[in-house]
Amino acid sequence: MERRIIPWKSCHSADSEHAWVKGELIRYVRICSNEADFAKTRKDYAIRLHDRGYPGRWLQNVFDEVEYKAERPKVLKSPLPNGEGDGQELHLLKLTHNPIWDAIDLRPVWRDLDEASRDLGAGYPEFRFLASFKKPISLGDRFNKTNHNTLKTYHGRPA
Incomplete structure (x- = not known):
């Protein structure tokens, strides 16, 4: 393909x-x-x-x-030693993309999250954090959803 x-x-x-x-x-x-x-x-x-x-x-x-x-x-090469987990739990921070994130160093945020989770008794040594950015909803996305719903209602089936 x-x-x-x-x-x-x-x-x-x-x-x-x-x-x-x-x-x-x-x-x-x-x-x-x-x-x-x-x-x-x-x-x-x-x-x-x-x-x-x-x-x-x-x-x-x-x-x-x-x-x-x-x-x-x-x-x-396997990204994990011996093909197994490395004992570090991955924590995902889901964010909507904004250009301001490009200028922010997230390492202090990860450290603060690690400390807060330890204080709550949920922390592990060597937490791994990952930021995942989704595309913000645009005006075009909103129009497409509205058009889809309108056509669905008009035709009685998905467009």
């Missing part, structure tokens, strides 16, 4: 575009069992991106960050 490629002129940030292109290359490193297959897949991917408007020099810079021989051992 071929994945859809977001066009270059989308409203995504440059950091997002860079991250998902690089992430896809790293995925190709993981799923290609030899360097020749990776080279072919990488070339095909570059062509598809270029066809969607991605500039060649920008692509070259991102593609240069991922080398098969350097990445392959890392992507095949």
Whole structure:
């Protein structure tokens, strides 16, 4: 199954575009069992991106960050020692994205949460915290939901 490629002129940030292109290359490193297959897949991917408007020099810079021989051992290694949990419970902080979060160092927040949970008797040594940001609801999202509900009511079935 071929994945859809977001066009270059989308409203995504440059950091997002860079991250998902690089992430896809790293995925190709993981799923290609030899360097020749990776080279072919990488070339095909570059062509598809270029066809969607991605500039060649920008692509070259991102593609240069991922080398098969350097990445392959890392992507095949289990993220957890011996494939088991590391004794650290992961705590997820769900937040709605706001650009102000980009300028905030969350480490003191994690420490305060850890201390508060210890005070309540629920803390563990070496808590791990992760912030997960969801997209804020836009006016377009609200219109789409309203239109969906209107069409559902009008037609008596989901649109």
